[in-house]
Amino acid sequence: xxxxxxxAHLTSDAYSAVLSDCMSPDQMRKSIxxxxxxxxxxxxxxxxxxxxxxxxxxxxxxxxxxAVAMSFQPLWIAIGVFTGLGVGTTALVARLCGxxxxxxxxxxxxxxxxxxxxxxxxxxxxxxPNAKYIVQFMGGEPEVVSLGASYLRVLLPGLSFMLVHMxxxxxxxxxxxxxxxxxxxxxxxxLNVCGNALLIFGLFGFPALGVVGAGIAxxxxxxxxxxxxxCLLASGNKAINLNLETVKRLEFTYIPRVIKVGIPAALERxxxxxxxxxxxxxxxxxxxxxxxxxxxxxxxxxxxxxxGYGFAMAATTLVGQNMGAGKPDVAERxxxxxxxxxxxIMGFMGVLFFLFPEFFMRIYTNELEVIxxxxxTLRTMGIAQIPLAVGFIIPGxxxxxxxxxSVLYSTIIGMWxxxxxxxxxxxxWFQMGLxxxxxxxxADWFLRSIYVLARFKSGSWKHMAV
Numbered sequence: 487x488x489x490x491x492x493x494a495h496l497t498s499d500a501y502s503a504v505l506s507d508c509m510s511p512d513q514m515r516k517s518i519x520x521x522x523x524x525x526x527x528x529x530x531x532x533x534x535x536x537x538x539x540x541x542x543x544x545x546x547x548x549x550x551x552x553a554v555a556m557s558f559q560p561l562w563i564a565i566g567v568f569t570g571l572g573v574g575t576t577a578l579v580a581r582l583c584g585x586x587x588x589x590x591x592x593x594x595x596x597x598x599x600x601x602x603x604x605x606x607x608x609x610x611x612x613x614x615p616n617a618k619y620i621v622q623f624m625g626g627e628p629e630v631v632s633l634g635a636s637y638l639r640v641l642l643p644g645l646s647f648m649l650v651h652m653x654x655x656x657x658x659x660x661x662x663x664x665x666x667x668x669x670x671x672x673x674x675x676x677l678n679v680c681g682n683a684l685l686i687f688g689l690f691g692f693p694a695l696g697v698v699g700a701g702i703a704x705x706x707x708x709x710x711x712x713x714x715x716x717c718l719l720a721s722g723n724k725a726i727n728l729n730l731e732t733v734k735r736l737e738f739t740y741i742p743r744v745i746k747v748g749i750p751a752a753l754e755r756x757x758x759x760x761x762x763x764x765x766x767x768x769x770x771x772x773x774x775x776x777x778x779x780x781x782x783x784x785x786x787x788x789x790x791x792x793x794g795y796g797f798a799m800a801a802t803t804l805v806g807q808n809m810g811a812g813k814p815d816v817a818e819r820x821x822x823x824x825x826x827x828x829x830x831i832m833g834f835m836g837v838l839f840f841l842f843p844e845f846f847m848r849i850y851t852n853e854l855e856v857i858x859x860x861x862x863t864l865r866t867m868g869i870a871q872i873p874l875a876v877g878f879i880i881p882g883x884x885x886x887x888x889x890x891x892s893v894l895y896s897t898i899i900g901m902w903x904x905x906x907x908x909x910x911x912x913x914x915w916f917q918m919g920l921x922x923x924x925x926x927x928x929a930d931w932f933l934r935s936i937y938v939l940a941r942f943k944s945g946s947w948k949h950m951a952v
Contacts, residue, residue, distance in 0.1 A: 503662045503807040504584055505816050511823065518800050518824050524668035525659070526796030535675040542686050543700055544851045548778040550697050551851075553633035555781035556624040556770065557617075561645065562759035564609050568649045570752020571602055572656030574744035577806055577888050579660030579726060581952045584810020588661070588726060594740045595657040595719070596732040601741060602653040606646035614642050624763075625770045637701040644705025647712035654715045659799050660806060661725035666718065674711035678703050747952055750890035754897045761901035768909055769923055776920045778851070779859035783924075786846040786860070787867050790835040794875055797828035798882030805886030805947075814948040821883040821942070829875040836871030839864045863924040870928040876935035880942050887947040893938065900934035 505517055543550050575598040582591040613620065621634035655667035681703025688694025695702065719728045731737075769780045801824045808817035839846065843864035847857045867874075877900075881893040905926045912922025941947070 502583070503580075503803045504811040504813070505804070505808060505820060507813065507816055509816075514820055514823050515827065518797070518804070518820065518827065521662065521664055521800040521803055522793075522796040522824075522827075524664040524796075525799045526792050528664075528668040528671045529792035529795050531672055531675050535679055538679050539682055539700060539704075541850050542682050543697065544782070546686070546696055548774050548853065548856065549627070549629050550633060551778045551781055552770075552774050553621070553630045553697055554637055554700065555777070555784075556630060556766070557621050557634035557638040557641070560620050560623060560763060561613070562762060563756055564613070565649065566755030566759050567605060567752050568602060568652055569755035570748035570750075571598055571605075571744065572653045572748075573751035573885050573890060574598075574746070574748025575653055576656045576660035576802055577747045577886060577890075577952050578740065578744055579657050580662075580803055580806025580886060581810035581888075583661050583725070584807035589729075590740075591657075591661060591726045592729040593732050593737065594744065595654070595726050596729040597738050597741050598653050598657060598744060599650060599716075599719075599728070600732075600736070601738075602650045606649045609649070610642055610646045614639065617642070625767055627774060630774065633697050637697045640698055640701035641704055644708035648708040651708065651712040651715050654712075654719060657726060658724065659803060662803055662807065663725040664799065664803075666724060667715075670711050670715055670718075673714070674707045677710060678707040681706055743952065747885075747888050747890055750894040751885065754890065754894040757894065757897045757901055761897075761906055764906055765909060765923065765927075768913060769920065772913075772919060775853075775855050776859060778853075779856045779863065780920060780923070782847060782850045782856060783860045783863040783867075785850060786864060787839065789846070790832050790839070790871055790874065791878070793828055793831040793835075794878035797824050797875075798878045800824055801879050801883040802886035805883045806952075809887055809948075809950075809952075817883075817887070818945075818948070821880070824883075825876065825879050828879050829872050832871045832875040836868040839868030839871070841868075843868075859920050862921050866921065866924045866928055870931050873928075873931045873935040876939055877931050880935070880938040883942060884938065884947055888950040888952040889941075889947040892941045892947075896934045896937040896941075899937060900930040904933050905930035 503517065503521060505514060509517070543554055575594060578594050579591045582588065582594065617638040618631065618635040621631045621638060624634075651670075655670075658664070658666050682700050683689055684692040685695050685699025685703050686697075688699075693699075716728070718724060719726075720730075721727070766777075766780075770777050801821050804820040804824070805817045808814070808820065843861045844857060846864060847860040851857065877896075881896070884890070884893050908926035908929050909923045912918045912925055916922060918925070
């Protein structure tokens with residue numbers, strides 16, 4: 487380890503999520519919020535960027551909205567592998583940091599980044615020549631397929647960089663540093679928004695490229711973000727840092743442990759992505775207008791994901807580091823407090839979705855048919871916001887303990903048995919259209935939250951080895 491890296495690790499207590507046994511509820515809330523607020527802020531900016539992006543693309547018409555949504559949906563299956571790698575990296579880094587082994591955490595980071603870079607390149611080489619067929623598989627109309635394929639081809643170069651950046655961010659959050667990923671994502675999103683404005687509409691002399699311009703702006707911003715992240719990690723002054731000796735020797739000693747935790751997480755992501763793919767296709771078959779309303783409603787509802795994702799990441803780090811420090815009871819207390827805060831915030835968002843659905847829909851589109859459908863879908867998910875909070879935060883805690891199998895089981899039951907089964911019944915048997923599909927989604931989250939809550943209460947996660 488270099489002198490610069492040693493200095494960074496000597497000051498790494500600023501990133502510690504290990505809590506005192508006698509910590510008061512107020513002190514615990516402050517620790518939770520210190521970890522959660524940068525992730526929430528990051529998600530907020532990402533959501534605002536998505537709002538602006540979707541609003542810009544929405545002005546091009548419903549086929550453009552459907553093309554962007556459809557083209558990216560199948561890629562979530564491939565991204566599942568990287569999600570698993572990120573979850574495994576987060577859990578192992580958190581344990582090592584909790585037990586004050588940050589130099590070993592450096593090795594985990596470096597080895598995970600090498601693997602993610604190789605897999606990212608493989609993903610690009612496999613998907614780029616098949617962009618048209620990927621969009622065709624979703625069952626879109628000819629105009630949507632053409633637009634979607636063009637968008638996907640310019641999006642894919644940046645996607646590989648985004649996946650490496652995603653794993654690096656996961657490692658930093660496991661170390662308790664949620665601020666660095668936030669700062670980088672601020673820059674990524676600002677660059678993306680500016681690029682979209684210039685390239686979609688052709689402002690200030692730039693060509694008006696429409697949907698393709700949106701893809702180019704996204705790719706450029708993701709490449710920039712990944713390169714900046716790697717430079718910062720190589721500088722040696724972060725909570726964890728790139729271990730250049732590991733790069734030279736191509737060591738992979740920690741990868742089997744990352745994979746042990748990561749495989750169920752990857753399978754979970756694949757189960758979600760595969761289920762969402764089938765779910766989305768069932769909505770595509772309802773027509774372009776219902777699918778555009780669905781895509782816009784998902785983007786509008788994503789506002790509530792901000793606190794859910796932020797508190798889930800806080801729970802992951804708190805559980806991982808406190809388990810590493812030998813404090814499972816403190817980890818449990820911190821999760822219940824995290825859940826109380828997150829549920830209160832997401833419950834409030836649910837009230838807003840139920841009372842003012844048109845406000846959120848009009849951010850994205852002025853098409854009355856789309857708004858009318860979105861009014862019903864957002865009210866449906868407004869009712870499910872507290873189960874959604876449980877379904878975000880408790881799995882985050884279980885992942886921090888390394889219990890990724892139970893989260894996988896909850897996803898299989900919720901997504902494949904409930905969501906897809908109920909969607910088929912309500913949409914095709916009872917002819918309920920888009921409303922039926924969203925009622926099925928709400929039922930999925932209700933059942934999933936009950937399952938993970940029961941698993942967490944059992945306490946079996948306290949004995950998990952990572």
